Amino acid sequence: QVQLVQSGAEVKKPGASVKVSCKASGYIFTSNGITWVRQAPGQGLEWMGWISAYNGKTNYAQKLQGRVTMTRDTSTSTAYMELRSLRSDDTAIYYCSRDLGDWYDYWGQGTLVTVSS
């Protein structure tokens, strides 16, 4: 069965960086992209960007360009999302999801990233 398992919760200080991992199993990793979505406390879903697991091509949300980098390691079927220069409003649950073409059929369990001094 398809599974996306994310790394554990993180607490970071403002200005620091965080890197969240998403390990895929149960399907051919390079057949689909991975999309990252975040959700601030009590707020809605926010699309962060997409990475092709096949060739590493990326597309980032405009508001995050310059601060976010998405990568993947095909040898371990793992996708990564790094966010730099963290601010308090980056506090959120970060989700990875399997992308079938702008719709996301499997989601990771979420990773809480807390940014606090």
Add this chain to the structure above:
Amino acid sequence: SSELTQDPAVSVAVGQTVRITCQGDSLRSYYANWYQQRPGQAPVLVMYTKNNRPSGIPDRFSGSSSGNTASLTITGAQAEDEADYYCNSRDSSGNYVVFGGGTKVTV
């Protein structure tokens, strides 16, 4: 503010029908997809490309689209359908994906 607009909340009695809408200019060119999110859980895909249900989603969920509005209808709502529902699609440029602000459905 999102390029896809959803009503913040709607309520429905058990067994009745509720329609959740998602409005945006990009929906004239792109399909909407729908997700259900229960408290403390990851979102679940319930409808994609207008009216396709993933395996395991009850057939009381249906999707439609007209002009700049996409709709998700729950026919015969059940208590377990109480959740937040989000639509997503492309933005007006077509280059990025956006989510609607979400609709809280109370059953």
